[in-house]
Amino acid sequence: MLRILVCATLFCALTSMASGAAGLDGTRDASYGAALAVQSVQTQFGDNDSELNAGYGKVEGGTLFLMLTGNLESNFNNLNIFFDSQAGGQNVLQNAANNGGSNPENGGWAAKHAGFTFDTGFEADYMLSLRNGNFGGNRFDIDYAVIGGGLGNFLTGVDVFGGSLTGSNASALANGIGVAFDNSNAAGVTGGIGAADQTAAQAVATGIELAIPLAALGNPVGAFKVSAMINGSNHDYLSNQFLGGLPAGQGNLGGDGAGGFNGTVSQIDLNNFAGNQYFRVPGDPGGPAPVPEPASMLLVGGSLAGLLIRRRLAKTSN
Ligand SMILES: [Ca+2]
Ligand SMILES: [Ca+2]
Ligand SMILES: [Ca+2]
Numbered sequence: 001m002l003r004i005l006v007c008a009t010l011f012c013a014l015t016s017m018a019s020g021a022a023g024l025d026g027t028r029d030a031s032y033g034a035a036l037a038v039q040s041v042q043t044q045f046g047d048n049d050s051e052l053n054a055g056y057g058k059v060e061g062g063t064l065f066l067m068l069t070g071n072l073e074s075n076f077n078n079l080n081i082f083f084d085s086q087a088g089g090q091n092v093l094q095n096a097a098n099n100g101g102s103n104p105e106n107g108g109w110a111a112k113h114a115g116f117t118f119d120t121g122f123e124a125d126y127m128l129s130l131r132n133g134n135f136g137g138n139r140f141d142i143d144y145a146v147i148g149g150g151l152g153n154f155l156t157g158v159d160v161f162g163g164s165l166t167g168s169n170a171s172a173l174a175n176g177i178g179v180a181f182d183n184s185n186a187a188g189v190t191g192g193i194g195a196a197d198q199t200a201a202q203a204v205a206t207g208i209e210l211a212i213p214l215a216a217l218g219n220p221v222g223a224f225k226v227s228a229m230i231n232g233s234n235h236d237y238l239s240n241q242f243l244g245g246l247p248a249g250q251g252n253l254g255g256d257g258a259g260g261f262n263g264t265v266s267q268i269d270l271n272n273f274a275g276n277q278y279f280r281v282p283g284d285p286g287g288p289a290p291v292p293e294p295a296s297m298l299l300v301g302g303s304l305a306g307l308l309i310r311r312r313l314a315k316t317s318n
Contacts, residue, residue: 024168026182028067028205032056037279039070039189039196040245044252047191049073050230053201055243057226057281062214064281068228068243069207071185074165076133076233079208080109082124082147084227084278085220089123090147092116097151104145104154112235115266122225122270122278126217130179130208131233132165140165142172142179144216170211178211193240195248220283227278231265238265247274 023029035054043051048071056067072079095101095114103110107129118124124147132140139159146153155174161167161181168180188204189196214220230239238253240246246253250273255262257272270277 024065024170024178024180024209024211026166026168026180026206026209028056028069028207028209032058032065032067035202036281037243037245038198039201039241039243040198040275041196041240041248041250042189042192042194043239043241044191044193045077045230045239045241046071046073047189048186050077050239050241051185051189052079052228052230052241052243052245053185053188053204053207055226055228055279059214059281059283064210064212064214064217066210066212066226066281067207068209069185069201069204070188070241071183072130072132072181072208072230074133074138074183076131076135077239078107078109078231078233078235079130080229080231080235081128081130081210082118082122082227082278083126083128083217083224084118084122084124085217085224086125089125091118091120091123093118093124094148102148102150104149105151106143106145106154106156107235109145109235112264113266114264117269117271118227119270119276119278122227122276124227128177128210128212130181132181133233134165137163138165139163140167140179140181142177144173144175144177175216176213177216180209182206182209193249193251196245222283223280224283225278225280229277236264237261238268242277244276244279246277 037055039053050073051070053069058065093113093116094103096103096105096110127145129143140161142157144155157172160169160172166181166183170178172179185204185206188201228243230241240250240252252259254260255265257268
């Protein structure tokens with residue numbers, strides 16, 4: 001009887017973990033807790049058009065919920081989010097596999113990034129690219145790419161909100177990634193290149209929200225890293241909106257790091273800009289305990305058996 005009760009309790013714990021998902025609606029709810037990254041520089045890509053105010057993340061029931069508050073202009077500017085969630089990967093991004101590198105060819109991003117360098121310690125494994133605009137009607141598109149995965153190793157979700165720039169779709173991509181976009185922010189950071197008002201940035205509650213099954217990120221165990229940035233529609237002109245942020249005083253990077261256009265972002269080396277242009281997402285920040293590893297499961301089993309034996313001993317000694 002005791003054994004059945006214990007199993008039922010374990011089952012309840014496991015199922016409550018799986019059902020802890022927040023509503024995917026583009027609004028930051030309280031369960032995200034404190035920001036993991038806060039914008040450090042005003043936007044030079046359009047106040048309330050293209051701005052990243054702060055980044056939030058939590059892992060629940062095997063899904064990463066990632067919230068980037070702010071706006072994404074409806075001109076097909078790309079919000080590119082890179083994940084360093086596995087050992088290895090590319091600190092220096094390579095070209096597409098059909099052009100001498102190892103990356104998927106979706107959206108032509110890899111050819112524009114060949115040579116782009118992240119801060120030391122960030123080795124990208126996966127990428128999401130999100131954009132919205134009007135081309136044959138309003139649409140919001142999302143791409144997923146496996147960095148170093150070779151030709152064709154990507155997924156594309158086209159017009160995932162059904163004729164709308166904003167909305168929510170819990171299965172926007174075939175691997176179960178969901179996305180929501182609320183573009184209503186009219187506050188947060190302002191236009192310019194000065195220091196961001198970080199209090200205002202943290203007050204913003206709307207923007208891009210993603211639900212990403214950890215399997216789509218290689219099933220990372222523990223904390224992993226995210227680098228988010230807004231690029232132009234052709235992946236060849238970087239804004240100054242990154243998370244983690246660029247230093248105050250920094251304008252758009254463009255293609256040459258100083259706002260100039262040269263057709264690619266290949267020359268950009270984030271080591272040349274103070275601070276880490278990435279942030280860490282805890283594996284399970286303040287949430288329920290992760291599913292035990294097999295070794296600790298044995299320990300639990302062992303101690304339960306011990307408990308049963310002790311109770312039997314206690315009974316017989318009565
Ligand atoms: Ca703003
Ligand atoms: Ca990596
Ligand atoms: Ca840096």
